[in-house]
Amino acid sequence: MTAKSLIALTGATGFIGRALLAALPQRGYRVRVLMRRPSDVPLETGSAVVGDLTRPQNMAAALADVDAVIHSAGIAHAMSGIPEDDYRALNTDATISLARAAQRAGAKRFVFLSSIRAQSGPTAEGVLTEEMEPAPTDDYGRSKLAAERALADLDLDWAALRPVLVYGPGVKGNLASLAQLARTPYPLPFGALDGRRSLLSVDNLVDAVDAILSSPTPLRRPFIVADATPVTVPDMIAAMRAGLGRRPALVPVPASIIRAGLNAAGRSEAYQRLAGSLVADAAALRRLGWTPKLDTATGLAALMRDDSADRQRN
Numbered sequence: 455m456t457a458k459s460l461i462a463l464t465g466a467t468g469f470i471g472r473a474l475l476a477a478l479p480q481r482g483y484r485v486r487v488l489m490r491r492p493s494d495v496p497l498e499t500g501s502a503v504v505g506d507l508t509r510p511q512n513m514a515a516a517l518a519d520v521d522a523v524i525h526s527a528g529i530a531h532a533m534s535g536i537p538e539d540d541y542r543a544l545n546t547d548a549t550i551s552l553a554r555a556a557q558r559a560g561a562k563r564f565v566f567l568s569s570i571r572a573q574s575g576p577t578a579e580g581v582l583t584e585e586m587e588p589a590p591t592d593d594y595g596r597s598k599l600a601a602e603r604a605l606a607d608l609d610l611d612w613a614a615l616r617p618v619l620v621y622g623p624g625v626k627g628n629l630a631s632l633a634q635l636a637r638t639p640y641p642l643p644f645g646a647l648d649g650r651r652s653l654l655s656v657d658n659l660v661d662a663v664d665a666i667l668s669s670p671t672p673l674r675r676p677f678i679v680a681d682a683t684p685v686t687v688p689d690m691i692a693a694m695r696a697g698l699g700r701r702p703a704l705v706p707v708p709a710s711i712i713r714a715g716l717n718a719a720g721r722s723e724a725y726q727r728l729a730g731s732l733v734a735d736a737a738a739l740r741r742l743g744w745t746p747k748l749d750t751a752t753g754l755a756a757l758m759r760d761d762s763a764d765r766q767r768n
Contacts (some may be wrong), residue, residue: 455521455562460484462561464507465527465551465671468625470567470617470656474524483667488516507548517559522667523612525552526567526733528628529594538593545597550604557610565666568602568614570734571595577649583675584616602676613666614676615659617767618734621757622656628727629653632687633758636694637729644713647687647702648729652680655753658746662736665744681750682717684733693751697758723760 461478465471466487478485488503503516506526514675517523526547529536575584575591590596602614621629637643660677685693692702709729716725736746748756 455669458482458484458665459521460486460519461522461667462486462488462503462517464525465487465567467470468526469622469626470620470625470659471526473622473660474526474663477657478664479739481631481664486516487557488513507552509538509571513552513555514559515665517556519609520556520559520561521557522563522565523561524553524567524663524667525549527766528567529597536593538597541593541598543599544605545594546600547565548600550608552573553605553608553610553612555651557608562611563673564610564612564668565602565663566601566605566607566612566614566740567614568598568616569595570600570616570678570680570732572602572616572676573678573734574615574732576726576732579733580733582678582732584678586608606674611672611674613669613673615662615669615679616676616734617654617659617662617679618732620654620656621754621767623757623760625656630637632690633694633761636691636758637698641703641705642691643704643705643707644687644707644728646690646709647712647729650684650686651728651730651732652684652734653690653748653750653754654680655748660745662739665739665742669712669742675738675740678734678736679735680736681746681748683749684731685750687728690754693754694753694758696764697755 461483463471463474463485466475476768486503525530531539533568549566556564569584571592572590572595573586575589588599590599605612605614619629658681661680666673688704691704695702713725716722
């Protein structure tokens, strides 16, 4: 696929979709945004098609002459209180409807933004690879895995990217909460936490999508996407505070005390996010020629610097 290829993109107003919409034209791709409502179309895009992803009969014009589809729309894991049927309808059924429409339109490749949660729960023993049997633990992860498996039944070249937790400008959820803690002037009691986690810069994710689009050979498989080196929560806070020009100010409170305090506050799930490990290996994607250019510590420091500059301007 050449840099002049026409790419159809869903989810262009989301965190990852915005990054793709900004970066792909800079790399020479032509982008056609698929949106459900005209008011949702970003002003910077020159081509937008209104379409309902759950009704593939309306997608013929939207996908005409498209070389590849990048599907980043769906229900995010951070959303709470979502029924299982909604996850299946929007993360599974809509994905397959769009993929079938792309197949009928003659698209050469379908790139699905899945999730590491299609492969495991929020923590994992050992290092995750795609060769392991997937074991999602919630409706979100199961809906993503079901979409991947349905893609495998189609006569269409596809790739499912399984990113770990993605960070970058505009990030929300757990990373935004940790960044908010890092901005406080107070010492934080997380110095003794040693659980390691793989994170992913959104810029590295964009590079991964480009590598998938550029691959000259059929793919038809999932790919883990992660920065090169996993980090601990103390590493994350130290990097964030370094971006603010400050010392880490981490106190090594025993993990058992942190756990007891969070349990007493009814926040036992927060301890799992802070102390648990989830390390993933992106070796399969590296074999395609992808290399994560940004290391996690540098990326988190830059995120905080940029956010601080934005706050001062506003």
